[in-house]
Amino acid sequence: MSNADVAELGYETARDELVDVVKTLEQGGLDLDASLALWERGEALARRCEEHLAGARRRVEQALAHAEEDLTHTEEVHTEDEDTGDAD
Template sequence: MSEPGYEQARDELVEVVRRLEAGGLSLEDSLALWERGEALAKTCERQLAGARERIDQALSVTEEDVAEV
């Protein structure tokens, strides 16, 4: 199964939190949702870190270009 995109993972994480906060779930269901939420949060963190790295690289290239002028 492929990893969801950032927006999809974020939206699903919001739904997981909503369901956990609503309560009424069995312990087993709550644990399964919690584990899914943790996995989704890690996915979001990885993708945000990757985006940050790309931004930093782009800024680095731009700064190098300005320094050469």
Template sequence: MSDEKNGYATLGYEQARDQLLEVVRELEAGGKSLEESLELWEKGEELARVCERHLEGARKRIDDKLASVGEADEPPSDGE
């Protein structure tokens, strides 16, 4: 099941992270059947992918901003 089909893709980073933390708590608490545990694990994997996509986007924005600041700080070349 992909995150687009289950609605996870529309979650913001904080929402996905909070839901992922809840999944981890439930798994750590135990007491679930094997099938319930597998479903929770799969949900956690999907939520982790959503979080990772948000973090990758943030990294790219930071890298892009740092690159543009670095370009502005470079002295003009000899040809200019």
């Protein structure tokens, strides 16, 4: 079984397949080669899920940083207006 397709999977698909892999491995009954191949697939799926989560984490951090910059800029403009006596 090739794991090349894992790189194309979305988070939910990779997660769901990883859950199935874990269930299958926990049930046992596979020969050694099949178990190793399934384990390797599970490792690839877990890495893919982590890539998606890391990307989501970066996006959230960037959005929060951007929002904080906007808030800081708004507060600076408001403070400058108060200092000069200008009103909107």
